[in-house]
Amino acid sequence: MSEASEPSALPTREQAAEPAHPLRKIFDHANDAILLIDPERDRILEANTQASRLLGYDPAELTRDVRISNVHPHEMERLRQFAQDVKTRGQGWTDELSCMRKDGLRLPSEISASVVQVDGRDCIVAMVRDVSARKAAEAALRRSEARFRAFVENAGDGFFLVASDGRILDTNSRAAEMLGYQHAEQLVGCSVLEIDAGLTPETFAQLLAELEIDQPKLLESRHRRRDGSVFPSEVSLCAHGEAQAPSYIALLRDVSQRKSAEAAIARLAEMGEFAAMMVHQIRNPLSTLRMALDYLGRQALTEAARKRLNLAQRESDRLGRLLEDVLAYAGRRTVSPEPVALDALIQALLPSLQALPSVADRRLQVDLGLPETEIQADPAQLREVLINLVVNACEAVAAGDQVSLRTARQPGTASPMIEVRNGGAPIPPEVLARIGQPFFSTKDAGNGLGVAYVRRVAAAHHWAFSLESTADAGTVARLLL
Structure with missing residues (x-):
């Protein structure tokens, strides 16, 4: 014990010096903190080295100056109840108490206790373990x-x-x-x-x-x-x-919705196959009718008959273009990409573009800014996309107006892009949002399949297609490749 007036249940260090007492050795060298306490007097009667380390006090301080209430300042009521339970049963265990160190740090603790008689008084031997790591x-x-x-x-x-x-x-x-x-x-x-x-x-x-x-x-x-x-x-x-x-x-x-979507896609594919078959079936008799109209055109006709014949020929041509657009849109988009020199492809396409009736009487300005750039694309589909974009732009303006076609890098990136721009009145936002839907068109003789085809080809190539229309910039169709 630290004070001569206090009894001790353990042999003193002087008594344990020669020979070493087993209990004293266990007490001094245990890995857990061990304290002999008198709850009634609020005293620590004895403490081992590990208790000193755990609580941050010098060994002498623990038994001379420190009270049990110093170690459990916030939990004395719970500690008294625990001590009473230990005395009643002879032993006890808890992990719901904590110990306050000298530096103010509060350590969650696991305490195993038993009763020991010291000079006829019931005292308690408590083995205390820091369980901070376990609690964390x-x-x-x-x-x-x-x-x-x-x-x-x-x-x-x-x-x-x-x-x-x-x-x-x-x-x-x-x-x-x-x-x-x-x-x-x-x-x-x-x-x-x-x-x-x-x-x-x-x-x-x-x-x-x-x-x-x-x-x-x-x-x-x-x-x-x-x-x-x-x-x-x-x-x-x-x-x-x-x-x-x-x-x-x-x-x-x-996956009900996914299965329904898959079934709908399969149905659309069937409809696409059916549409392609019908186009092929209609084109043959339409060619025969066109040949017959051409034959009649070489005959001597009255002026009224000639007007009717011209109308029939124009409608036959319009029906033929519609069938071609339906076939292009409904057909499977099988992409066969290969390296394509973008500016060279456009340069080679220009004579065919400028010979088209809707392009011939407009001013087509071409600005090719990517002479060394190659992209991965299906060249046949890319040509059709360019024709659709240029023809749409030319049909949106009057004869003699300008339409521009240019290639460049997207500002701020290295991505190549194609832009087709025309002037004229801006397209209202609610109309612009619908352009590209099949059979929706702002033109009297349009069918909306041209832009729809462009969107399908862009999606198949993983390109980004956008359409913008403002009073200042005009209408701009842009493909980010």
Whole structure:
């Protein structure tokens, strides 16, 4: 003991010097802090070296100056209750107390205590362990679990934790909503065979046998709602844990909308094939009719008959152009890219462009600014895109007006671009937003398929296409390649 008037339950250091007493050696060299305390007198009777290190006091200070209330200033009521429980049972344990160091730092502590008699008084031997690291790890784990739970609860997919016998151990609100249950707890304990209409006990056992730990497997199935209706589903299933006794995580996605979209796309593809077939079927008799009209044009006709013939020829030509536009738009966009010298391709295309009736009587200004640039493109489709853009721009202005075609780098980037610009009145925003929709056009004889074709080719090449129209700049069609 530190004071001569206080009794001690342990041999003194003088008594333990020769030979060394086993209890004193254990007491002095223990890894945990050990304190002999008298709760009634609020005194520390004895403390080992680790207690001195833990609390930040000199060994002599602990027994001379420090009171138990100094070490537990905020928890004395709880400490008294703990001490009383220890005295009643003879021993006790808690990890709900903390120790205040000399420097004011508060350490969460684990305390194991037992009763010892000192001069006929019930005192307590307390073994104290700093559990700051453990408490911090537990708090971090709780935060991690809370984040994971928040992620699971707010995920767009249904989440399931499944035992090897198929029982659902845990799930989230999205899964309950998807399957028509009010609460996720209603699904816990159910078998996956009750909700997966595509599984049988045999196929489920085979599926689990094929899984490897932490190797997810994606499969399509059909899931059954609580009301008995079934929807197409996609499941990502993964085994985790020990290979001898794994559990399984399943992510469920309702793919009804995707399946409907795929069916619609397939239907559109069929319609495209049908449209292409009809165009080919119509073009043959139309060619025959055009030949007959040309033959009649070489005959001697009255003025009234000649006017009717000219009208029929123009309408025949318009129908032929419409069929070509429909075929171009409805056809499959199979891209065969190759290196294309952009300016050289445009230069070679200019004679054909300038010979077109809608271009011939407009002033086409060409500014080619990428003489050394090659791009990856399907050259045939790129030519059709250029023809469509230039013809559209020329048809939007009067004869003699200027239309410009230029190539350059996009400002601020190295991306090559093509711009076709025309003047005239700006296109209203609500009309501009609809340009490119098939069969929507601002021209009397237009069908809207030209810009629609440009958009399809741009999408197939992963180009960016934009259309802008202002009073100052005019209407600008831009392809960012």
